[in-house]
Amino acid sequence: MGGSRSRARVAAFVAVVAFIAASASVSGASALNVTSLEETLSHSPERWTYWSNTQLTEFVQGMERGSPDRCKAYTIGESAMGQSLWVLSVTKVPGVIKPGRPEMSLEGVPAFLYVGNMHGDEPLGRQLMFYLAEELCAGAAEEPAVDRILSSGVVHLLFSLNPDGFDLKTRGNANGVDLNRNFPDAIKRKGNLTLLGTEEPESEAIARYAAQLGTTLVGATLLHEGALVVNYPLDGAVSGSKVRREANPSVDDALFRYLAQRYIDVQPELQRNPEFPTGKVQGSMWYPVYGGLQDYLYLGIGAYCTTVEMNDQKWPDEVDLPRFWKQHRASMYAFLDAYLSQGIMVRFRANEPGDSVVVKAAGASLQVARAFLDLEAGEEVSVHFPVPTGAYKVAAEWQGDDPQHPELAAAEVEVRPDARASLTLARPLPAARGGPMRVAGLVDLSDASSSGPSLVGTANGERREEGVPPSRPGERNYRLNVQGGMTSDRQQPLRDAVLQNLKNRVESTHNASWKRSHRAQEILHASYFSTGLMVFLFVAIVGLAACRVDKAPRTRARGLV
């Protein structure tokens, strides 16, 4: 690329950014509209190029300047050659983006992360993320899809994990290291996923960033090139071998299949790829990867991580960028909806120091569970499960002195399309424990008057009243009501409803013997048993699960993607 042409591109690029920022600030109606693909494709030809790292920096800073109320640009570290690793975070949830508040996570606000350009010679996802960011940051405020997603959580966009490799057009970073083999590996390290301190700076930066996001990070999607398929954990084969097509599904395999399908359902190209007839593949069923970011984020951080291989050819021609944006745009939005807009949000509180709580949800098609160990007294925790629509039983178990008999709070919720079911589970009152009806009941208050108080049990036996927060459209609010907790006459109708609810449910809840999620068990076992025993169980579980793996897609031998 010649110098003058390069300067012309930069100038045109800056003009585009300025136009977007101006249109967003002058009026709410922007030229960018998620429902109008033709408009986004009509921008000047300079827009459809691979933007340089300098342009990347100008872009994220321009986005923040144009929409400081919903966009924040910051770096999470530096590359081996000292280039900034920029993240643009976008949300409309109040309290996340505030002047003087450096943290980009907020307890109770789920987050999702797109990671592009981890391999320097794979820039397509990085470039498409720019177009996505424009719409999220500067798009019409009233656009339903954007509003729904940004009101549900935080979208983090890490455009390039490997800016040096982008400049060098190499797979690895400036030190020649493949970053996607550079993370602690569960198989090779026998379950120890702590950083060694010898990782490349890019790897360490994203590992620490993901750890900071913590339980708010519902999921992440890594954008690669070299094939057209959605890939999901586990990437490592249980044998630790390099043999291809060795099944090693995770305990969340059904959830990953559902998530992958959300991306595939709105993309015809993924539905008619003869190499991957289903459009998706579990990592080790294709070829095993050890030390990859996907397994690390899933096993080490707890994020439901997926990978999209966006195109067979790496670094496709710039002239085809409009076509690729048209191909992947709806899918990239579908993932934001699947991970953030839809699911179950469970809130709970640790009562005593060292509390361990297992939260799980069981629906017709899948079960999910998370274990939270050694919590601080009074610590409030939220967990968001990005699950399919349908009815779910949700439970929180407080692991007390007797692990065989945890204190249980349970509820039932309905997950609707692109909407979140939120509920708070409270540990049963001491008086309610151990008795014939120790299981707490639930009443759905989403249709109740927002001015009427509901009663929420607390651990020390006191009662307190809370107003029911107003529901946003599509979101149902639930409060757990502990048996015997309500005595006010004003609350009589509500109390009757709760007791009726209890009567209807208590027997089935008592009889329900949910198998604990394997994943939660793995986490709990880690604190109870030796590493050797944990690995043994892991192998046994995987061996059983391997019996129910779908027929694998036939793959041809190919290079690394």
Ligand SMILES: [Zn+2]
């Ligand atoms: Zn790649």
